[in-house]
Amino acid sequence: MRILLGITGGIAAYKAANLIRGLSELGHQVTVVPTENALRFIGKPTLEALSGHAIETDMYEDVAQVRHVELGxxxxxxxxxxxxxxxxxxxxxxIADDLMLNAILASNAPVIVCPAMHTEMWLNQATQDNVSTLESRGVRLMEPASGRLTGDDSGPGRLPETEDIIAFAMQDLPLKGKHVLVTAGGTREPIDAVRYIGNSSSGRxxxxxxxxxxxxGAQVSLIAANIDLPLPKGIEVTRVGTVDExxxxxxRDCDAIIMAAxxxxxxxxxxxxxxLKRSDGLNLELTPTKDLIANFAANHPNSVSIAFALAEETQERLIEIARGKLWDKSVxxxxxxxxxxxxxxxxxxxxxTKDDAVELTGSKTEVSKSIIELVSKLIK
Ligand SMILES: Cc1cc2nc3c(=O)[nH]c(=O)nc-3n(C[C@H](O)[C@H](O)[C@H](O)COP(=O)(O)O)c2cc1C
Known part of the structure; x- marks a missing residue:
């Protein structure tokens, strides 16, 4: 997920370093936007090194890119x-008076705020009213934790622990708690020790x-058949070569399997x-392999099973062919x-599906997002 992490100028700003690392380790793409005051509490080099990109705070730099709209x-x-x-x-x-607030107002993405301040500032009616206003507009608020504050005092106002913030941010995701198995790439069946029957699937x-x-939000297991592309973080990967592997x-059990391989x-x-030597000549005796997704669907009736059909046909024919496969394979x-x-x-x-055919077009990233939205509706 592409996460815009805004850091503001409180004493807990240094804890954002762990948040960048924790979110990145889960495979999220984190873009950090601090306020000018946040940079009094945590250094730009720290944020740049951990996020892997240049840190901007100035709205009026790189104006041709209209950066706040792009970020949002x-x-x-x-x-x-x-x-x-x-x-x-x-x-x-x-009030949109800096890059971060302009980006927030220019975005349709869900927003989560994690307030952190002294107890009196947190309980101050002005702060509480602002929090109520934001919540009434759909902003998700994570209550501050109670405990030791900047000085000797303690009470509600602490920034919660990194893992708690990450768990809070992920809890409303549609596939939270679900296990999704994805197969990708193309199998290779050996002809001899160095040659094989393969296909041109890249695995993308x-x-x-x-x-x-x-x-x-799903726990994802990716079964990668002969993929040369870099594999994503935050996903359990099993590499395989042949159909048997x-x-x-x-x-294994899962809530949904997507058979993209x-x-x-x-x-x-x-x-x-x-x-084999050229001089020996070659006669290959081929036998059909098993229909893996049909077998899986038969053995795991409670899992949502998604097959692929590849055909060089018109879109209407493609729908007919896909629907035929749907019945044949009972997916x-x-x-x-x-x-x-x-x-x-x-x-x-x-x-x-049995009742519907939805056309999805765009980059593989965009189409995949739409497919996962449809799959999450199919998972009970
Ligand atoms: C040492 C120090 C610690 C501060 N800690 C906090 C804090 O934890 N929470 C808070 O709301 N303000 C805190 N402030 C006040 C903010 O820095 C101040 O309100 C500032 O204008 C916030 O700017 P920003 O919201 O644009 O980042 C602190 C100020 C100082 C000098």
């Missing part, structure tokens, strides 16, 4: 931690689906153990796509 529109979630009393007041009043679609499921790795329909009956849905999708960044797919 590129965020899937905005998290402000710590949030000062002053920030809460400005946000409640809609499966990777994007795994990332989208992870960003929707894929079948073995799929033998291109599985060989045939295997060589008796692969040669050494390297919950079939995603029909055409040959152009192979290896490309863009795709157009038909998400076909």
């Amino acid at each position: 529109q590129q965020a899937d979630l905005i998290l402000i931690a710590p949030a000062t009393a002053s920030f809460l007041a400005r946000y409640a009043a809609g 679609m499966g990777i994007e689906l795994a990332k989208a499921a992870r960003d929707a 894929l079948e073995l790795a799929m033998d 291109a599985v060989s329909d045939f295997r060589v009956q008796n692969p040669y153990l050494g390297k 919950t849905a079939v995603i029909g796509n055409s040959f152009e999708a192979l290896g490309s960044q863009e795709t157009l797919v038909q998400f076909v």
Whole structure:
């Protein structure tokens, strides 16, 4: 998920360093925007090194990019931690006088604020009124923790622990607590010790689906068949080569399986153990492989099972073919796509269920997000 992390100028700003690390380790893309005052409490080099990008606070730098709009529109979630009393007041009043508040107001992403301040400042009626105003507009507030404050005093006002903030930020996600299994890439069936029958699936679609499921809060297991692309963080990965290895790795329970891997329909009956020589000639005896997703659906009737159908046809024919496969394999849905999708960044797919066919188009990242939204509705 693309998270815009806003840091304001309170004593707890230094704790944002752990938050950047914790969110990044879970595979989220964290863009940090501090206020000018936050940089009095935590240094720019720390934030730049941990987030891996340059830190901006000035609205009027790089104006051609209209940075505040870009920041706001590129965020899937905005998290402000710590949030000062002053920030809460400005946000409640809609005062957009710095890069962070302009980005927040220019965004449709959900916003979470984590106030941290002295108990008296927190309980002050002005702060409480601002919090109520923000909550009435749908901003999610994480109550400050109680405990030791800046000086000798203690009470409510502490910034909660990093893991608690992360758990709070993720708790309303649609796939929270669900296990999603995604297969990706293409299997290879050996002909001899060095040659194989393979296919041109890059694994990109499966990777994007795994990332989208992870960003929707799922625990994701990715079974990667011969993928050369970098694999995402925050996801359990099992690497496989052949159809048999894929079948073995799929033998587990989950709430949903998405079978994005291109599985060989045939295997060589008796692969040669050494390297075949050209002079020997070659006659391959092929036998059909098992239909892994159909078997999985039969053995796991409580899991949502999503198959893929690849065909070079018109969109209407693609829907018919996908619906045919839906019945043949007894799966919950079939995603029909055409040959152009192979290896490309863009795709157009038909998400076909018994009652419906939804056309989804765009980059594989965008289409994967839409597919995961549909899958989360199918999971009971
Ligand atoms: C040492 C020190 C600690 C502070 N800690 C907090 C704090 O924890 N919470 C808070 O709301 N304000 C705190 N402030 C006051 C803020 O820095 C001040 O309100 C500032 O204007 C906030 O700016 P910003 O919201 O633009 O980042 C502190 C100030 C100082 C000097």
